């Protein structure tokens with residue numbers, strides 16, 4: 433049974449940055465759904481490359497059958513760990529329903545780490561990210577933020593109803609955010 437922490441927040445809120453620090457120090461394995469999709473996009477012989485690229489540039493969400501299988505395969509391929517940081521997933525209702533269907537009996541959600549951050553700060557961070565992403569531009573970011581507001585935030589509200597959300601305000605410095613994140617994980621692992 434895989435132990436999972438979903439990591440959600442607007443584009444540029446720092447999910448990847450904070451997940452990397454958690455992975456380094458807290459024995460959780462970081463799985464970025466976006467990174468897995470970008471790798472599949474580039475994979476020789478992938479039948480999904482063009483579909484994935486179209487969704488990424490359009491800031492829309494790839495069908496869950498593709499993303500959830502990439503996540504499950506990555507979890508199964510990982511060695512022992514305290515758990516998995518599933519970064520940027522579930523991002524909409526299709527992701528949530530697909531996860532519930534595919535991962536029933538295989539994974540348990542420990543909690544949802546929600547990195548909240550004003551969109552203006554998020555957009556600036558993405559525009560200055562410098563990683564050559566095809567979706568770090570004004571047009572794609574506008575669509576990604578719309579997707580986050582209309583499709584992803586309702587998923588955070590869904591988990592909030594079950595008391596599973598741990599919000600950390602992420603407009604602060606990385607060190608300040610990470611100090612709070614460590615406290616969240618320490619508290620969760622005492623329960």
Ligand SMILES: Nc1ncnc2c1ncn2[C@@H]1O[C@H](COP(=O)(O)OP(=O)(O)OP(=O)(O)O)[C@@H](O)[C@H]1O
Nearest residue numbers: 442443444445446447448449557558561604605606
């Ligand atoms: N607290 C912070 N203060 C300043 N810059 C930050 C902070 N957190 C992350 N960054 C920077 O902002 C950019 C976006 O961070 P990151 O890639 O971790 O965000 P993300 O939530 O994973 O974004 P996406 O959803 O687009 O993948 C990176 O260049 C990162 O170095």
Ligand SMILES: Nc1ccn([C@H]2C[C@H](O)[C@@H](COP(=O)(O)O)O2)c(=O)n1
Nearest residue numbers: 465466467491492493494520521523
């Ligand atoms: N569950 C997911 C996660 C990501 N994607 C696609 C669409 C996103 O805009 C893009 C980049 O994700 P990020 O690296 O910003 O987390 O990847 C998706 O379709 N479904």
Ligand SMILES: [Mg+2]
Nearest residue numbers: 447448464466
């Ligand atoms: Mg990221």
